[in-house]
Every structure is written in C-alpha cells, then in structure tokens.
Amino acid sequence: MTKEHEQVDEGRRSFLGTAAGVAAVSVAPGVILHTVTAAPRSEAVTDAVRWGMLIDTAKCADGCTACVTACERENGLDLQVKPEGEAAKKWDMQRSVWIRKVKLEDNLTRRVTNLPMLCQHCEHPPCVDVCPTGASFKRADGIVMVDRHTCIGCRYCMMACPYKARSFIHQAVAEKLTRAPRGKGCVESCNLCVHRRDNGEASTACVDACASAGHHAMVFGDLKDPQSAVSKALAGAASRQIRADLDLNTGVRYSGI
C-alpha cells in the first residue's frame, strides 16, 4: 500500500528467476525421460507393463460410434467389401467387428447404459486355452491376439470367448494395410492397436477418437504403473469386469455399470 511496497524488489525477482531456472533444469531430464519415443521397438516386449483400459460408461454417448469408426480405419476393417451376390443382412453377420457399441437397459430400474464392447484382454483368456496350435496367445505385455501365421481357422476360440470378441474372416481380403495385415480363413480380434504399441505411440485408435469426440470415456495405459492415467482412473472410481464371476482378470474394466 505504501510506495515502498509498490517498488519491485529486484533482488527477490532475480532470486525467484534463478530458483525457477534451477528447478526447471533439475526437473527437465525427468520430463524428457517420460516422453514416449515414437520409434519402432528393438527389444522384445516384457511383462514389465500390462496394457489395459478403463471405460466410464457414464461418459459413453448414446448413438456415438467414434471408437468403432476409428478402429475400422486404423485396422483396415473399413476396407471390407461385401462379396458379390451375398445378401446384405448375412454379410452384416459375417463381417469382422473388433469393437462394437452396446446399449443396455436394466430390467428393474430401466436405467440405460451405453458402452463399447471389445476384447477384454483377460489375464486367463479362454481363447488362449482352447487354441489347438497356440496361435491365439497372450503377449508378455498382456495383449491377447492371434498369430495369423499359425491360425488354422478352426474357430474354437470364437466358441470359447465369453465376450464374443473374435471375428472370422469369411472371404478374401482385397485391400490390406501394411500396418494391419489380415486375410481369409483366420480369426482376429482387437489387439490394442499392437502396431501402435510397437512403434511407440501412446494409445489406441479408439481411445484417441473418443477423446477427439470430446467424451473421454476411455482411458488407456499401463496397469502395472501406478502413475499411469488408467491406474489413477481405476483408483479413483469404482469399476468392475464384465462377467467378473468367470475370474478372468480382464485388462479392460468398466465403471458406471
């Protein structure tokens, strides 16, 4: 209030500036180290990380299919073409779907819930147990996927999956993406955008799309890192597994249902 206080204290200012500089310099290496390097992986994956997701169904918007569209574009599913001569309705039942929107209504309360359903990346996957050749496998970092070089197309994993997450490719694939090879006669499902994982990108196509659409219902990250966004989100809100009674310890969890 007095003129004395209005005068700038140069000494204090320079001290604060130096302190800020020192703090920034000491913190900077840590910041740089935590930035994900967008480079192809050169070491084998380990179980030091486990990829997972939390889906907040309260934020999942009715009628929105951003995650589905993004997944289709990312993995070449939008390049699927109905075979000539096939009925459209039958084709709908045979085309591959890796993630889908589901709308539920509680029988008693009539409360409506929207959520995306995809491969749950279980810790004890039934699909991996039943595959005769071991093509359906769980990678060290928790991603459950199909090795299409070994898959014989028997579809037993599709019988076994409690979430009906897998699709069988019913016809020859004309257009393929370099980043997501797929072809006739094998089984496939969501692989948490494994090509993105292996090339150092931070998250999956569906999660990014949900964020871009403004809903932020899906959070992706490393379940084994307590500081990751997904771990913090899981710690923050009550969540559960779908079909928790099967005790599969899924990597995808849902809150609000």
Added chain:
Amino acid sequence: MANAVVRGLLAVAGLAWALGALAGPARETFVAPQSKAAGLTSCVEPTDFMRRNHMELIKHERHIVVHQGIRDSKYSLAGCVECHVAYGPDKKPVSVHAEGQFCSRCHEYAAVDVNCFGCHSTVPNAAQGNAALSGDYGPDMAQIQGKGAGVGGDTP
C-alpha cells in the same frame, strides 16, 4: 574307333558346358527394373544368401514381430515390398505379387506357393493414400541401408 571319337566329342562338350557354367556370367536378375531395388547393389543381405535363405529370414522375422514386438529389423516384410515393388508408367505401384512381378517370377518357376500376400499388403500403403489416423509404419529405408551389407561381403 568310332566309339572313341564319339566319347571324345562328348567329353569335350561336357567340359565346355561345365566350364561355361563355372565361369558364371552375370546371373539373370529378377529385380523389377522400375523398383527401388534396381538401383541398389544388393539386398539387405548378399543376393546369393537372399535367394537361398530369404524364407528363413521371413519365418524368423514374423515370429519376433508378432510374439516379441520387435519392429526395427532390416528383414521387415514391408521393407521387402517397399524396395521391390515396381512402379507403372502412371507412377502407381504394381502389386509385388502380381504375375511377372518380383515374387512371382521365381516362385512360379519354383512352384512354391507364396502365402504371405493373402494377408500382407502387396504395395507400400503410403502410395495407396489410405487416410489413416496414424502413420503407415513402413520401413525406414535409410536406416535399413545404413545397417550395412551384412554377411560375407557384397556380391554384385
């Protein structure tokens, strides 16, 4: 007498044939003239090695990519496609597996079915113009060539 003459002629002919083969003129190359590979001295490994062992490299590569997530290897299949794909007069890539193209020219002769391209793309996707949300993750050619000639020295 006549017998000896005939045998002698056959021996000479046989020797000439063998020497001619040993002398080994420049072997027929199957590399498509309009592909990137045409401008390079050798593949990621010497040509002879590649001709005999590319299937082993591919088999190993597919295991380490799928099961271990290792993507920076110079033996990437996408790398093969990127380098060996030919470009038509319209500058558009021609499927590397099409009749008369790089893979088929040997494989048709050898009658070995190439199963890869039932699933894998036969052209580098960047050229396909697929409006992607993320990158194509095609191989880094500079990095691949920078990794050197490989086993046992170069062969022209």
Added chain:
Amino acid sequence: MKRIVYREWRIQPERYWSLLGILGAIAAVAGLAALYMEHEGHWVTGMTNQVVWGTPHVFAVFLIVAASGALNVASIGTVFSRTAYKSLGRLSGLLAIALLIGGLLVLVLDLGRPERLIVAATTYNFKSIFAWNIYLYTGFIVIVAAYLWTMAERKADAYYKPVGYLAFVWRLLLTMGTGSIFGFLVARQAYDTAILPPMFIIMSFAYGLAIFILVLMFAYEQDQRPLGDVLLFKLKNLLGVFVAAILFMTLIYHLTKLYGAKNLDVEAFILVHGGVYTALFWVGWVLVGGLLPLGIVYHPVLGKDRNWIAAASAMVILGGMAAMYVIIIGGQAYPLQMFPGQTLLESGFFDGVNGQPAWYRPSIPEVLLGLGGVAVALIITAVGVRVLQFLPESLADPIVDPHLAAKG
C-alpha cells in the same frame, strides 16, 4: 465253441461297384463343395461370427462319436468276454475306423485354412482339448488297426485282450475328449457342464450300435448270409438300454440346469421358445431318437420284426443328428449372457438384442460336405468287408449260441 469262418462280402460285382459308384459320387460332390468353400471363403456357408460351427460340425461330431461307439461291440466281446459278440469284432473295428475317418475328413475340410493341417499336426498347445483330440483320434486309428490285427492273426492271440482293453479305455477317453470340447467352455450357458463328456459316451454307445446294426443287417441281407434272431435281438435289446441311458442323461442335464435361476433362460430357449431348436429337441432328440425306438425295441411284436428293428436303428441315428444340432448350433444361437439382469437394446455385433437368438441356416455346401463324410465312411466299410475276411460266414442261431444247437 464252433469255429467261426470269416469270408469276404460276396455280392455280385455289378451291385458292389454300383454301390461304390453312388457313394463315390456323393464323396466327389462333397469334395467339390469343400473346394468351393475353401476357395471363396466361408461367406458361402450359413456360418457367421455368431454361429461359427455349423452343419459340417454336426456331421463330424456325430460321426466321431458314433465311431467310438461302433467299437463297443468288439469291446463287449473282448473286455466283457461275451462270446456271441466276439465274432462281430472285426466288422466293429472296421466300422469304427471308417466312421472316424469320415468325421475327421469333414472337420478338416471345414477349417478356415485346411492347407495348414501340417501346422496343426506339428504345433501344439496342450492346454487345448483340441490338441489332445488330435492324438486321441489318430491314436484310435492306430490302436484299432492293431486290435483288428490281433483278431485276425492267430499268432497274435496273446495280445488280443491287452490291445482290446487299451482300445476300450482309449475309446472312452476319446469320447470324453469330444464331449469336453463343449463341456470345458465357460462362455456359453448351454455348455460349461461336466455332464457333457459322459453324456457323449452314452450317446456314442447308442449311435455306434445303431449304425452297426444297420450295416450288419444290410451286409448280411445283400449277401444272403444268415443272421439269426438270437444275435440280432441281443443287439436290439442293447440298443434299447443305451437309448434309455441317453434319455436319462438328457434328463439330468436339463434338470440340473433348470434348478438354479442362472440357466432358466437358456433352458426356456431349448425347451420352449427356441423355434427350430425346440422342435428338434422334443421331436428329434427325445421322441424320434429316444421314446419311439425304446417303444419299438421293447414291444412284444414289433421288437421281433426285422424291419422295425432297422427302423428303430435309423430313428436313433436321426435323433442323434438332431441332438448334435441342438447342442452345437442351438448352444451357439443362444446369446452370451454378458449382462445378467439387463436387456440388450442395441448392439453393433448381434449380441442378442432383446434376447433374439443368432441366425443360422444350413447351406448346401455344408450339407454336401457332411454327407460326403458319411459316404467316405461307407466306402471304407464296403471296400473293407469286400477285400478282407471280416464278416462271419454265418451268424445263425446255432452258431451264435451253441446251447441252442444242443437243444436242437
């Protein structure tokens, strides 16, 4: 005991070759159907991402289950030392191998990538019952071949019982393995039950025996060899016992699932409002496959008539196919219960909106492939009995039961 003389099947060449021709044509058409399915892809079938196993699997599982049951006749002769059945052992073993090969052929040709069979034969995940089944099935063929050798080769008499016991145990393991394909699946309400493996064993007894009876009657009638009532009625009564056992197992299966609230919906689906699946269950599985044959077998008049016995056997087979259809396809058509207490209003992947079951209709290529498996099995049997000395010259009463001859 009178020495049994075995002779090749001696029907006229024209009739034999016509039979092979017809069966061969069916098998050839099936081969074309399989080629078509493999070339185009499975979009040409009725199978979808909801019902992933269809008519080929119904045929294949039925044939494999029946194969194990067809060996039962030989096992009764060896393991249970019933003299009357001993002479039927060779035909039993041949039929078992033939049915198994037919079933496996259908299964393998329906794979999404049949050219990768070599991968299936060399790369194993032994937590999968499928992987075990590959060994159980191929091992079965080898063991039964050895079993046949011990029957036919006099010097191998010492091995007859040991190999017979091994075949019996192996057979039970095989059928349990087939039932476990479904029994081990926690995902689906119709499966996930320990009763499926033993139920499949009981079913195998009935289906295998029914096929055996029909093949035996046909072969003997065509070649005008005597098939006495003593043996035929033994087989018929045994069939009755097995059919009753199937009905018993079916009852336990449904009663158990009906008890708790969790499975009431799936039971209502199968038993009441499942449309084609309900019809196939009650009319096919229970009535035609169970109650009617039971009635015929134990009927004082019909049970002694050969035509009715053949009809009863045919009914058991039809009922068995219906049962496989209900289990395999009905089990998939019923939607997965991911959200108990909730109704699905919309889904992007046919998750059973408003409780709707998944769509499935058998397509022509699938049915042809299945029939091809049956044809191949019959071809192997026909060629086998023609070329090898597997059929007893006579199965008349005095030969089957010497005490009768003594009585005169």
